Amino acid sequence: ETGVTQSPTHLIKTRGQQVTLRCSSQSGHNTVSWYQQALGQGPQFIFQYYREEENGRGNFPPRFSGLQFPNYSSELNVNALELDDSALYLCASSPGPNSNQPQHFGDGTRLSIL
Amino acid sequence: KQEVTQIPAALSVPEGENLVLNCSFTDSAIYNLQWFRQDPGKGLTSLLLIQSSQREQTSGRLNASLDKSSGRSTLYIAASQPGDSATYLCAVRLMGWDNYGQNFVFGPGTRLSVLP
Numbered sequence: 001e002t003g004v005t006q007s008p009t010h011l012i013k014t015r016g017q018q019v020t021l022r023c024s025s026q027s028g029h030n031t032v033s034w035y036q037q038a039l040g041q042g043p044q045f046i047f048q049y050y051r052e053e054e055n056g057r058g059n060f061p062p063r064f065s066g067l068q069f070p071n072y073s074s075e076l077n078v079n080a081l082e083l084d085d086s087a088l089y090l091c092a093s094s095p096g097p098n099s100n101q102p103q104h105f106g107d108g109t110r111l112s113i114l
Numbered sequence: 115k116q117e118v119t120q121i122p123a124a125l126s127v128p129e130g131e132n133l134v135l136n137c138s139f140t141d142s143a144i145y146n147l148q149w150f151r152q153d154p155g156k157g158l159t160s161l162l163l164i165q166s167s168q169r170e171q172t173s174g175r176l177n178a179s180l181d182k183s184s185g186r187s188t189l190y191i192a193a194s195q196p197g198d199s200a201t202y203l204c205a206v207r208l209m210g211w212d213n214y215g216q217n218f219v220f221g222p223g224t225r226l227s228v229l230p
Contacts, residue, residue, distance in 0.1 A: 006157075033218065042118070042203055042220035043158075058215045090157055098210075100165060102148055103218065107157035 004093050004106035012112045013081050021076040021109045023091030029104070031055070031097045032074040034066060035090040037108070043090055049074055050097045078111075086113045115214050116141045118206060118221035126227040131194050135224045137187040137204035145207040149178050149189050152201045152223070161202075162189070194228045201225045 005024045013019050025032050031050045035043035045058040049068035063079040072093070078085060088110050092103040117140045127133055137147070146165045150158040162171045162178040164187070170179040177190040187204055203223040211217045 004157075035220075040222075042205075042222045044220075045216055045218060048217070056211050056215055056217055088155070092158075098145070100146055102160045102163040104160060105150075105158040110155065 004091055004104050006089075006091050006106035006109050008109060009107065010110045010112075012114060014114050015081055015083060017081050018077065018079045019081060019111060021078075021089050021091075021111070023074045023076070023093075023106060025072045025074070025091075025093035026104050029093035029095050030072050031094045031099070032068055032072065033092045033094070033103065034074070034076045035092065036060075036085075037088040037090055039087075046076070048097060055097050081113050083113050086111060116144075116206065116208055116212060116216060116219045118204065118219050120202075120204060120221040120224050122224060123222070124225040124227075126229060127194055128229050129194060129196060131228075132190070132192050133194055133226075135189040135191070135202050135226070137189070137221055139185045139187075139206050139219075141208070142182050142185050143209050144182065145209050147178075147180055147187050147204060147206050149176075149187075150203045150205065152203060154201075158203065191226075194226075196228045196230045198228050199226055 033048040034046040037043040047057040048055045052068045068074045088108045090108045092105045121136045148163045149161045164180040175192040201223040205220040
């Protein structure tokens with residue numbers, strides 16, 4: 001059983017640039033959620049994708065957008081990067097949007113904005 | 115709005131001690147509660163998941179309890195080891211989506227150091 005994988009592991013960008021982060025969900029999982037974790041804090045929910053549609057969204061501006069593909073892998077896109085976007089971005093997959101099974105997380109992408 | 119807190123924020127204990135980490139949540143209408151471990155700069159490893167109808171779950175030296183009515187969960191670690199040093203986070207899955215677009219809410223974590 002393949003776990004959740006994220007790429008790249010680290011990324012450095014400058015303010016105003018755009019970035020794309022990628023996530024492959026665990027085998028058999030059709031739901032992917034993205035989280036932003038600032039240093040020393042718990043993860044904050046960005047949005048969730050289920051069967052290629054955005055299924056829920058937290059309190060993040062529209063410059064945070066995403067996609068989910070037919071194989072259930074997902075991308076997180078962030079436009080017009082700001083210094084406060086520096087964080088660990090985590091992807092999690094689950095068997096469904098309301099599953100009572102645990103979410104499984106990837107190792108994250110560390111994004112640094114200069 | 116569901117709020118999740120964890121006490122203490124940090125904890126340092128000598129090897130071999132038994133310890134308890136606390137998690138509190140404000141809205142008892144949850145689907146389940148999950149405990150995670152996070153090593154520095156790494157992702158989250160799921161430790162235990164307790165469904166809302168359950169009272170506790172055990173895995174090896176770990177035991178998690180849930181008191182939904184009082185909005186509390188504890189993670190008990192027996193015979194702590196230096197390898198247990200990490201940040202421990204709890205998270206609740208809500209029944210549906212709240213008005214803030216949340217359905218899975220994390221606490222800030224407890225940073226644990228087990229000294230040899």
